[in-house]
Amino acid sequence: DTAVSQTPKYLVTQMGNDKSIKCEQNLGHDTMYWYKQDSKKFLKIMFSYNNKELIINETVPNRFSPKSPDKAHLNLHINSLELGDSAVYFCASSQSSAGAYEQYFGPGTRLTVT
């Protein structure tokens, strides 16, 4: 059973388009995250959600909008895609927003903007 899953695995699109990435976790966790890993492999937090509510938004352009329909899902919608958005996007989850817990990562979505 996959703990954290993402779709699609690969996404190739043109500048200016709008796209979405879906994430689901079956671990019963309260907190979910989106991270971006750029071409230099640097992994950076974008968003954090706890029980469907946005906790942090780390200076991400408002072209990126996360949506959490329920505790198990956190989707990422990106408007007006730019070349600089090309990266691997990882969804992750953790048991709780309070205290120190390990995070479980999905397999990633490689986004290529041409």
Next chain:
Amino acid sequence: SQKIEQNSEALNIQEGKTATLTCNYTNYSPAYLQWYRQDPGRGPVFLLLIRENEKEKRKERLKVTFDTTLKQSLFHITASQPADSATYLCALGWGGGADGLTFGKGTHLIIQP
């Protein structure tokens, strides 16, 4: 400025030896530190967590230390095997898990047979 540094981009170790990876940070005061393993084309996988009031943690062949005075964590893999070859990421965390983690760039470890 705030910085997390992990030792050299690549580390070559002979099979059977102990691999030691370093994570240094400046201008942070983390409540805990985590280590993750990342294989090519995959998401990071959690290995160990150590809190600011703990000096050392062990799990099978893995050991992590945390020195808040030196602002440094060391990650050791004893009796290293070629299957241990991967990128290892150090990540800092704060009081609430919802803050997310701040990652270093990682060290690419290569265990040579």
